[in-house]
Amino acid sequence: MNHKPIIIGVAGGTGSGKTTVAKEIFRQFNEQSIVLIEQDAYYKDQSHLSMDERLQTNYDHPLAFDNELLLHQLEQLTNQEAVQKPVYDYANHTRSEEIIPIEPKDVIILEGILILEDEKLRNMMDIKLFVDTDADIRIIRRLSRDIKDRGRSIDSVIDQYTNVVRPMHLQFIEPTKRYADLIVPEGGQNKVAIDLMVTKIRAIIEAKSLLT
Numbered sequence: 001m002n003h004k005p006i007i008i009g010v011a012g013g014t015g016s017g018k019t020t021v022a023k024e025i026f027r028q029f030n031e032q033s034i035v036l037i038e039q040d041a042y043y044k045d046q047s048h049l050s051m052d053e054r055l056q057t058n059y060d061h062p063l064a065f066d067n068e069l070l071l072h073q074l075e076q077l078t079n080q081e082a083v084q085k086p087v088y089d090y091a092n093h094t095r096s097e098e099i100i101p102i103e104p105k106d107v108i109i110l111e112g113i114l115i116l117e118d119e120k121l122r123n124m125m126d127i128k129l130f131v132d133t134d135a136d137i138r139i140i141r142r143l144s145r146d147i148k149d150r151g152r153s154i155d156s157v158i159d160q161y162t163n164v165v166r167p168m169h170l171q172f173i174e175p176t177k178r179y180a181d182l183i184v185p186e187g188g189q190n191k192v193a194i195d196l197m198v199t200k201i202r203a204i205i206e207a208k209s210l211l212t
Contacts (some may be wrong), residue, residue, distance in 0.1 A: 003208050004078055005104065006201060008123050010111040011176060012131030015141035016059070017070075017187015021112035021131050024188055028198045032205070033105040035077075039112020042070045043088045045095040046117060053144070054093035060113065060168035067118050074124055080104045116176035126204065129197065130180035131187045136168070193211045 008025065012018035019038075026036045044066045046054045057064060066086075071085040082103050089096040115121055116128060139161055146152040177183060184193040 005106055006126045006204050006208070007074065007078075007108045008197075008201065009115045009122070009125040009128045010109060011116045011173070011180070012168050012184075013131065013135075013138055013167055013173050014113060014186070015138035015145070016133040017133040017141075017189070018111055018113075018131040020188025021129065021184060021190075021194060022109050022175070023074070025197055025201070026109055028194075029107060030109065034107040035102055035105040036109045036111065037070075037074075037085065039065060039070065039115050040112065041086050041088055041100075042066045046088075047094045047162075049094075051093070053130050057093060058164055058168065060115050060165050060172070062172055064095075065112075065114065067121060069142050071118075071120055071124070074108070074110070074121075077102065077104050078109060083130065099144070106199065108129070109139060113173055114176070116179045117172055122179055127197070127200065129181055129184055130177045130182075131184045133185070133187050136146065140155045163167065164210065197210075 010018050010022040010025075012021075024034055026034055035152050042065050043057075043059065044064060051102065069086070073085065082101060084099040084104050086090070087098040088094075088099060100102040110121070110125070117126075118128065122128065142161060143154065143157050145159045147154065182197065184190050184191065184197075188194075
């Protein structure tokens with residue numbers, strides 16, 4: 001590969017289905033050179049903070065993310081350089097010592113709640129998606145996920161959603177919808193939108209291949 005990769009941004013609120021959409025696009029291209037990068041991997045390192053301080057982190061705020069590192073690594077991948085993607089340790093609320101090597105690919109899918117909030121990130125993207133799902137569906141999915149996968153109580157999930165997740169969504173995530181090239185209702189259930197995206201990406205890949 002000697003051309004610039006296609007970067008696709010998939011944004012949306014918690015529980016919107018954006019991860020499902022990103023993974024479905026990834027699955028459709030698994031015979032090609034493609035990588036999926038989650039913004040969640042780029043939460044800031046908090047090893048210098050006490051555990052009490054780490055527990056106060058608002059993970060739904062733009063300042064929770066190390067976008068400088070994410071931008072730097074995207075630029076490296078664009079320049080055909082391999083990167084070491086960080087891994088976040090949710091049990092200890094800080095960055096893990098583990099890393100995941102990522103090689104340059106033809107297509108990069110960048111997925112996360114706030115990827116469209118940062119202008120520099122937006123400017124790197126060829127296609128920007130916003131997965132738009134009703135708030136009642138999103139809270140039900142969040143409840144189910146946090147109770148099953150993260151051992152949380154119903155009360156703690158509802159408290160966090162009411163006091164942090166919902167206000168942050170309205171303040172920072174929902175407004176980024178205006179930057180999207182395509183708004184995908186109902187997330188991973190929207191097969192038509194996913195098929196349209198896949199067709200569009202294939203057309204871009206073929207056009208770039210002809211130019212190189």
